[in-house]
Amino acid sequence: MxxxxxxxxxxxxxxxxVQSLIQHPMDSGFIKDSKGELxxxxxxxxxxxEHGGKTVFTALWGPAVSKDPYVKFKFKGGKKGDELKVSWVxxxxxxxxxxxxxx
Amino acid sequence: MRKLLLAAxxxxxxxxAVSAAETVDPQKxxxxxxxxxxxxxxxxxxxxxxxxxxxxxxxxxxxxKAIDEFPPYEFAIEKGKEMFATPFKNGKSxxxxxxxxxxxxxxxxxxxxxxxxxxxxxELALNRCRQANGEQPYSYTKDEMSALTAYMAxxxxxxxxxxxxxxxxxxxxxxxKGEEYFYTRRGQLNFNCATCHVQNPGNHIRTxxxxxxxxxxxxxxxxxxxxxxxxxxxRRITSCNTQVRASSLPPQDELYRDVEYYLTYMGNGLPxxxxxxxx
Amino acid sequence: xxxFGRIALTLIFGFAASASLAAxxxxxxxxxxxxxxxxxxAVQMKTSWTTTVAAMKDAKKAxxxxxxxxxxxxxxxxxxxxxxxxxxxxxxxxxxQDAVIH
Numbered sequence: 001m002x003x004x005x006x007x008x009x010x011x012x013x014x015x016x017x018v019q020s021l022i023q024h025p026m027d028s029g030f031i032k033d034s035k036g037e038l039x040x041x042x043x044x045x046x047x048x049x050e051h052g053g054k055t056v057f058t059a060l061w062g063p064a065v066s067k068d069p070y071v072k073f074k075f076k077g078g079k080k081g082d083e084l085k086v087s088w089v090x091x092x093x094x095x096x097x098x099x100x101x102x103x
Numbered sequence: 104m105r106k107l108l109l110a111a112x113x114x115x116x117x118x119x120a121v122s123a124a125e126t127v128d129p130q131k132x133x134x135x136x137x138x139x140x141x142x143x144x145x146x147x148x149x150x151x152x153x154x155x156x157x158x159x160x161x162x163x164x165x166x167x168k169a170i171d172e173f174p175p176y177e178f179a180i181e182k183g184k185e186m187f188a189t190p191f192k193n194g195k196s197x198x199x200x201x202x203x204x205x206x207x208x209x210x211x212x213x214x215x216x217x218x219x220x221x222x223x224x225x226e227l228a229l230n231r232c233r234q235a236n237g238e239q240p241y242s243y244t245k246d247e248m249s250a251l252t253a254y255m256a257x258x259x260x261x262x263x264x265x266x267x268x269x270x271x272x273x274x275x276x277x278x279x280k281g282e283e284y285f286y287t288r289r290g291q292l293n294f295n296c297a298t299c300h301v302q303n304p305g306n307h308i309r310t311x312x313x314x315x316x317x318x319x320x321x322x323x324x325x326x327x328x329x330x331x332x333x334x335x336x337x338r339r340i341t342s343c344n345t346q347v348r349a350s351s352l353p354p355q356d357e358l359y360r361d362v363e364y365y366l367t368y369m370g371n372g373l374p375x376x377x378x379x380x381x382x
Numbered sequence: 383x384x385x386f387g388r389i390a391l392t393l394i395f396g397f398a399a400s401a402s403l404a405a406x407x408x409x410x411x412x413x414x415x416x417x418x419x420x421x422x423x424a425v426q427m428k429t430s431w432t433t434t435v436a437a438m439k440d441a442k443k444a445x446x447x448x449x450x451x452x453x454x455x456x457x458x459x460x461x462x463x464x465x466x467x468x469x470x471x472x473x474x475x476x477x478x479q480d481a482v483i484h
Contacts, residue, residue, distance in 0.1 A: 067331040350430035
């Protein structure tokens with residue numbers, strides 16, 4: 001099965017710009033379905049970006065983040081060819097991770 | 104006196120309808136339609152109209168450009184590609200139902216089927232393909248259909264819309280019905296499509312920037328942030344209806360297909376920009 | 383004094399009148415049938431309004447709860463909305479051309 005994570009990391013000078021699109025329903029737990037029943041909360045809680053053994057970015061998500069979330073950030077360091085690891089964990093304990101090369 | 108006035112109006116009304124049917128000139132209509140928008144928005148490049156609200160609002164365009172680097176419809180394209188390549192239980196596949204194996208054909212839909220005497224949209228063609236091969240049809244407003252059309256639109260990106268209206272009275276009638284639908288006020292709020300997309304492109308309705316009618320279907324299917332997912336033209340028009348308090352028709356109702364035919368024709372020459380992303 | 387008397391009489395008779403004219407289940411059935419017939423026509427003309435459908439639903443709900451006065455009012459509103467939607471369609475048939483870009 002294809003990964004839920006798409007990532008594009010581009011090294012630019014002394015910093016690396018990272019964009020990531022993650023496929024996840026991000027159900028808040030407050031929305032009702034067509035039968036009028038609450039759709040149980042199912043959302044990512046933590047997203048971690050690691051480079052060179054260090055965590056360069058941590059996102060703490062919850063019910064307020066929309067479906068298929070997108071995140072964009074810059075971190076100091078990183079060069080072309082380096083590996084960047086992206087991993088997430090949701091409130092049901094499910095997880096996924098992906099290792100991408102910085103372009 | 105009032106009775107006479109009403110009678111005169113009725114006669115004038117019917118006389119207009121008769122003469123209109125005798126002189127349907129889609130090419131002339133297209134020219135006027137296009138000129139209305141290009142003269143109203145002289146700074147917008149013709150091809151840019153397919154970007155809907157983004158051609159009307161700089162701030163919105165900047166947000167779109169940022170999202171477009173990693174578009175939300177990517178998942179739909181991938182899913183659609185996989186679905187398109189998967190053969191049916193009988194061994195045939197979608198490619199067998201379309202010209203050029205269904206790759207790069209979005210710009211030719213909808214078309215008028217002179218055998219069946221009706222407008223065929225891409226979605227209708229896909230479901231008929233499924234049914235002809237022993238498969239269940241997909242819902243017109245859910246994700247499977249829009250994943251398929253997202254992939255097909257993606258393979259056709261940049262190709263210029265080339266909707267044909269054959270010199271057949273039934274095709275001209277469908278075109279005319281589509282035009283009538285577009286300009287007929289409906290729903291308790293009494294809006295027609297033109298109220299928003301001809302009279303008010305670039306203006307706001309609540310928090311949304313309105314798109315111009317020129318090229319408005321070029322980006323279909325669209326990922327709407329509002330929906331948190333993909334949707335076809337059917338999904339959009341049924342929700343437009345409900346928003347003006349008009350009860351919606353079945354997704355591929357003849358009237359909806361006719362208006363899609365009319366609108367897509369009006370965007371002839373503009374590029375396929377689908378699948379699209381909208382607020 | 384005379385003024386007060388007239389007001390008092392109106393209040394008494396008005397109250398009595400409305401009490402004696404309280405709607406019954408049959409009144410609701412009749413009103414709802416009229417609304418249904420009108421809406422059926424509107425649907426055929428492809429001019430149905432969502433508010434008509436909603437009013438009919440609310441009318442049924444009120445009737446189920448035994449609130450026949452409200453139910454009849456809602457059914458009558460639904461009928462009026464259905465008729466308005468048809469008047470809209472007829473009017474638009476004659477005038478939509480005016481909106482076309484030329």
